[in-house]
Amino acid sequence: MSLIESDLTGLTKERADQDRTTSCSTGQSQRYFVAKGNFADPARQDPLSRIALLKGKLDTMGYREVVDELDLSEDDLGVTVVVNDKAKLTFVLLGRLSDTPNLVIVGKTECYPRNG
Numbered sequence: 001m002s003l004i005e006s007d008l009t010g011l012t013k014e015r016a017d018q019d020r021t022t023s024c025s026t027g028q029s030q031r032y033f034v035a036k037g038n039f040a041d042p043a044r045q046d047p048l049s050r051i052a053l054l055k056g057k058l059d060t061m062g063y064r065e066v067v068d069e070l071d072l073s074e075d076d077l078g079v080t081v082v083v084n085d086k087a088k089l090t091f092v093l094l095g096r097l098s099d100t101p102n103l104v105i106v107g108k109t110e111c112y113p114r115n116g
Contacts, residue, residue, distance in 0.1 A: 008037030008103065024111035033107040038100050047095030047102040048078040054093050054105070055080045062086060088112070 012035070019029035039045040055065065059082075067081035076097040083090045088110040095103050 009040050010101070011035065011037035019114060027114055028111040029114045030109045030111045032109075033105075035105045036101040036103065038102045042097055042102055047097060048076075049095075050103060051078040051080055051093045051095040055082060058082050058084075058091060063089075063091065066090075 014032070014034040019031060024030055039047060039050075059065075061084070063082040063084045065080060065082050067079070078093075078095040080093045081090065082093070090108050090110075092104075092106040094105075
């Protein structure tokens with residue numbers, strides 16, 4: 001995230017510090033991280049290129065691509081989904097030129113046993 005944070009305006013982050021149980025079996029939970037923002041100059045700071053930059057960084061951290069923008073191809077929209085099997089984390093990276101926010105990053109854990 002720090003790779004592009006300085007280029008974003010209106011950046012909001014939702015920390016992954018609360019358990020959610022909506023899509024897990026009984027006794028399990030998962031956590032989400034969400035970051036959204038707009039580029040100050042989307043024509044110069046192409047959101048689609050930023051998705052590729054973030055994906056490249058995640059590749060170096062052991063993530064593998066499970067869905068790429070060719071699977072979800074649409075004008076002015078880039079979507080990539082990467083997963084790290086060892087860490088049991090998935091990231092959805094979305095960049096778009098037409099709507100705001102221009103950049104959306106969603107990270108989520110797999111379901112895991114809840115404590116207590």
